[in-house]
Amino acid sequence: MNETRARFLLGIGLPVTAFALAVVPYLVVRNDLPDRLATHFDASGSPDGSMAPGMFLLATLLMVGVGAALCVWLARNTKPLPASVAPLVGFLAGFFAGIGAGIGAVTVVQQRGLENWAEADGVAALVVVPLVVSLAAAAVAARAAAALPVRAFTPGGDAQPKMDLAPGQHAVWAETVHSVWLERLGAAAIALGVIAALATVWWLIFPTVAIGFLILSLATLRVRADRQGLRVRYGLLPWPTTHVAVGDMAAASVIDVRPMEWGGWGYRGSLKLMKQAAVVHRAGPGIRLDLHDGKVFVVTVDDPDTAVALLNAEIARSPQPA
């Protein structure tokens, strides 16, 4: 997708389609609608909340409006965004627009001809259709946003530190990154889970303890750079690890990590699925690896200069792909 097409899709195509989905079915069937529309359903699928049709239209338009506004902002924005931000904003924009439009369209079509909102059913379609529509819209918007110009980053370069290593010289750099608040958060999640399990439903203990351990495993990271590459171990267990081989690296760089540019705190993204992953403990210095296949890996550490210098020296003396 080229930039012109992407800007057209975001600025006109998606917003117009979403508004049309929210408004046109309503206008077509508005004379056949009951006095109030069922807008909320209980766990068994029976309606338990309603709205006047006008209010309902306003509510869906508001949701579509938020998504459309974000889309239009992306389309009109001329200042390049960080590469990781634009697709995320696009995804959210598409999702909001799609979910508003989907709920709006399905609700009025389903409840056309009803005498009373309490007779409404078909809640499964009301969940599935808007979800599918919103995910599709999110995917389209994210792809379009990815085609917009991004803030350029030149990996490596002369400005990046590089260690002097003689042919027979080997080096290792190791750092343990520890986050006290992540550790407290993990411990709190486990404690809360145990309390909740004792007080309410016993099986609550499984998800909360699992989440607690997940947070705890991110609280302590062991990062190591050597002639083989960069390795990150999470928590105190030998598994999982992330290993990026020197042979796959095009360049290592010292960067200032702004968590929101990488999707927030924790393990963000996926090297396998999203071509980008960032292990973010805090805002501040970090290592950025640009791989030959375009993938990017980022990890926050206190002393990225030494690690980057070592890795750039190893990259320089490793055989490069043609």
Place this chain on the structure above:
Amino acid sequence: MLLQVDLASSQPLHDQLAGQLRYAIANGDPAPGDKLPPARELASSLGVNVHTMLRAFQTLRDEGLLEVRRGRGTIVTGDAPERLNFVELARSLVEQARRAGLGDDEIRQLVEAQL
């Protein structure tokens, strides 16, 4: 923490590693109380035998710069930065005495005479 070894150098590897560890401690990374990465990992990263790495750890334990705590691994001692001065003095004493032709027993006698 950064460690380097030169496999081509005539200086024994465990000696190089002990020197690198001291240098790292002198630079405050690792700081007192910090845990060292496992010797096995450091050795495999540097391409040296794990026993060579452990021998360097042992030297620094003897010098009072490292201690092994059960269940916690190898830790930099609290007074390591101050001790480093005396380690350097002792090393230079031994080196100069040897250069002057003194044997190990004579050097021990010299130190004990001052105690």
